[in-house]
Amino acid sequence: MVYTANLGFPRIGSGRELKKATESFWKGDLTEEQLRAEARRLRAANWQLQRQNGVDFIPSNDFSLYDQVLDTSVMVGAIPEIYGWNGGPVSLETYFAMARGTRGRAEGDLPALEMTKWFDTNYHYLVPEFTQEQSFTLASTKPVDEFLEAQALGLQTRPVLLGPVSYLLLGKCVGEDFDPLTLLPRLLPVYGEVLRRLAEAGADWVQLDEPCLALDLTETTQAALKQAYSYLAEASGSLKVMLTSYFGGLGDNLETTLQLPVSGVHLDLVRAPDQLDRVLSSAPGHLTLSLGVVDGRNVWRSDLESILERIAPVVEARGADRLVIAPSCSLLHVPIDLELETELDPDLKSWLAFAVQKVEEVSVLGRALNEGRAAVTAPLESSERAVEARRTSPKIHDAAVETRLQCITRDMARRTSDHAERRVVQQQNLKLPDFPTTTIGSFPQTEEIRKARAAFTKGRMSSADYQSFLKRETEAAVRRQEEIGLDVLVHGEFERNDMVQYFGEQLSGFAFTRHGWVQSFGTRYVRPPILYGDVSRPAPMTVEMTAYAQSLTERPVKGMLTGPVTLLQWSFVRDDQPRERTCRQIALALRDEVADLEQAGIRVIQIDEPAFREGLPLRRAHWRRYLDWAVECFRLAASVVSDETQIHTHMCYSEFNDIMDAIAAMDADVISIETARSKMELLEAFTTFRYPNEIGPGVYDIHAPRCPEAREMTELLREASKRLDARQIWVNPDCGLKTRSWEEVSPALANMVAAARDLRAQAA
Known part of the structure; x- marks a missing residue:
């Protein structure tokens, strides 16, 4: 059979429960245990939703109280000295100090870690800091803990880890300038220990995300990937590794990727659909290919028939047991559930799919390939109608806008004089x-401002009164x-x-x-x-x-x-x-x-x-x-x-x-x-x-x-x-x-x- 997978699910909750709980904890209105209990509830709901939709490989450790890169820094003990960590479990106080900084401490305020964009998304991650003397140690067993948490609910998940090479490349060097990849030999034993513990806990697969594979990589980085995965292949034992790339094609990293001793490779076939033929002609027969065919970055409904036309020949040529159908990347980047939107234009809504719907699309594709199109006739027909309706809708096109585009001249994009003048x-x-x-x-958008806006939006404040308020x-x-x-x-x-x-x-x-x-x-x-x-x-x-x-x-x-x-x-x-x-x-x-x-x-x-x-x-x-x-x-x-x-x-x-x-x-x-x-x-x-x-x-x-x-x-x-x-x-x-x-x-x-x-x- 063809398997189905998800690479990650939004952790915020359909009603923004994580935001509310975390900010309440910061204010002192919620205890640490209450915050952790809410996090467990959200994780359980996400896992159950994916299981109900027939996902075979459900991710765990895709959840975070703040940021997955920060979680990785905590996992490997990469905690800058200023935060006063002396080993042992990392407290939430230290965790959030790294994320947000602190104020009002007797010893002085602490700055937060630097923050920057996660590749070409609007998600921001906390930048790891490394010194030349950097040491790493297992300081958090979160990936194992959350795997066991799901296991206790009767769920066999596929834990997700940020890969060691991408993690080092995402960091910054402090003090002297040096190549962070020189730290790889010190980092790998920590990753190896996590994989060993996951295997002992009963995991059969682990997802290792290496989004750096979508970048232009030097020979040094490609060598680091070979070094890392050779080490992890030995350390992981029977645990199978799904090496995950996304946000683009493998390009000139393809040869290196296919040489790595992993059990599977995930491909982003939304951003880089043309890479599939090259991969199929080069991938060894034993390698499981995860095909990211549902867009994890955008909200448009998939053209399921078109996807099936592309994939069906792959199933026939390669065999079903070595194929997985999945989103192109984690669904972290899209809203949770389209069904919550009761006020959208019905035509527009019919063209959309959020995280829940994308999981459903993955399931439909899997069933169509395993059971035949007749088993999923209704969703396939609905998809086809939506794609055609969107293509021909008069709501999309404006002739006046088209005319104006045609009238753009080069001079319209030039100031009259240079900056000095x-x-x-x-x-x-x-x-x-x-x-x-x-x-x-x-x-500052004060509580009073937010209440006034809400009152105006709901019709409880007149336009004139609202404008007067805004002017004040x-x-x-x-x-x-x-x-x-x-x-x-x-x-x-x-x-x-x-x-x-x-x-x-x-x-x-x-x-x-x-x-x-x-x-x-x-x-x-x-x-x-x-x-x-x-x-x-x-x-x-x-x-x-x-x-x-x-x-x-x-x-x-x-x-x-x-x-x-x-x-x-x-x-x-x-x-x-x-x-x-x-x-x-x-x-x-x-x-x-x-x-x-x-x-x-x-x-x-x-x-x-x-x-x-x-x-x-x-x-x-x-x-x-x-x-x-x-x-x-x-x-x-x-x-x-x-x-x-x-x-x-x-x-x-x-x-x-x-x-x-x-x-x-x-x-x-x-x-x-x-x-x-x-x-x-x-x-x-x-x-x-x-x-x-x-x-x-x-x-x-x-x-x-x-x-x-x-x-x-x-x-x-x-x-x-x-x-x-x-x-x-x-x-x-x-x-x-x-x-x-x-x-x-x-x-x-x-x-x-x-x-x-x-x-x-x-x-x-």
Whole structure:
């Protein structure tokens, strides 16, 4: 028979139970045992759901209280010295200190680990830290514990581990610069011990994820893979290893992969469908192939008939017992259950599949291959109707948008003058001091704000009353900023639910869910919009509130927009046309908004692109094409303004070294970036490149619940001044302040302003 598998299931709970329990634990309203009990309940529900849907290989250890990479660091004892761990079991206090940092400790506050994007997704992981003297030890038996937990419920699961080579490559070296792969011989015994314990517990398969296989790998890394899996083959005994790749094809890593002593290999046939023929012609007959044919990254319903047409010949040629049907990757990246969405347009809903439905699709494919199509006639026919209805729906296409795309010219993506000339004009216009201070855009979304929005959404507050409330909050924020002494203000974004959702709700071609939550990091969940059709802007989106804020003060107020690439990347994007075509549609819609903001008297406009680096293809050969259209789309949105208007952008939690030419080509007058957690390390890319425009290196980590002192920020600015011309430097937090409280924000910003003034005094 053909087997079915799942690679990972969302851990957050259909009602965001994990978020609520974890945050209650942080507040002291829930005990550790209560938190762990809720985690056990969620795991059990996920396992039972997958068993009921006929999944043969159900994953365990795909659950995490915060992040699976952090879990791996804890498992192998890679805990930086500052967290005070002295061996033995790692407490939740230490675990969450690594994740979030701490404040109010007698010994001093602790920073969180650095955070960055998980490959080309919007999921953020905690970056492991390694020293040259790094030692590893088994500090957590979580993979074994959760396997036994499932076993006690009558379930035989396939434990999931992040592979040792990918784990090392995802980390950073502290102290001296060295190749983290040199630590592999010290790390492998810990992995070997985990596999030995899993085998003793009764596991027959283990899933080892090596997403690095989708990257351009050096000969050194390929050798490390051979070293690792030769060792683990000896250590695992009878335990069979499913080596899992995803987010792309194996490419030139295929030969190395097929030589590894593993029992199975998983292939992403959604991102890289063309690799199947090469694998089939090269794979040894004994190797089990896991075919990732259901999209684990997007929400569109599968064309089941088309998939069966591709797979049926493979079953006939290779035999059923060496094939597994699965999603392309973990379902962590999609919402949980489409059936919770009772307010979606019925046509659109019929085109979609969330995690539960994708598990069902895998099961249908397995049954069709094992029992014949007649056994699953109804779901196959339903799939075929949905695919055809979507293809021909008039809801997808807009002739006016098509006409406008055809009228784009090269000059539309160019500013009138270069930055050096613009800078002179802008300084005359804005009259800002050296080291100007600002924020990234959002201010605390208090309980009162959330209640007012909910009341308005549910019809319990009139539009007039809601607008009056928003204006009061905006005015209060302006006055706070003036009192603190910020130079460039923001209106606070109190009317906005989310930086993507707010704009998507006002653009055509986007739809929104009520329960489609996806984990971004920790307890930060987002509801990505579903970008199903052609995009246009029916009416201004931000002008009224921004202009109102500007009317309250003599200081410049920034217009705040989410950029075209980020709106694309942080949505579930239609897959029936090239992504760059959709991005150009978004860029044209934003171009209209930028023009209207300038017309309303706004002289500083920020177009955030935190997902710009995230969208970079994993293979270098595909970079140039992406960067060309991504830069073009940003410039298309921004270049409608005059020289006097200053364009800002913001990027966070990214590595910039390899794309500095593209960042410079975006030609934003000011870019703000996250640098507090890395202690200005990320500025090295801008320094080496000799970035010509202005930069706001973040001096305040907004994701940690601590208030940095002015001297800390002054030291960070001094570090920045060693790398940049003082006239280039802006002073700002790492990111928006929406998730923090005013009690945290006000003193931190006051300290930030004090640090900027200190630098000005030193430069005078």
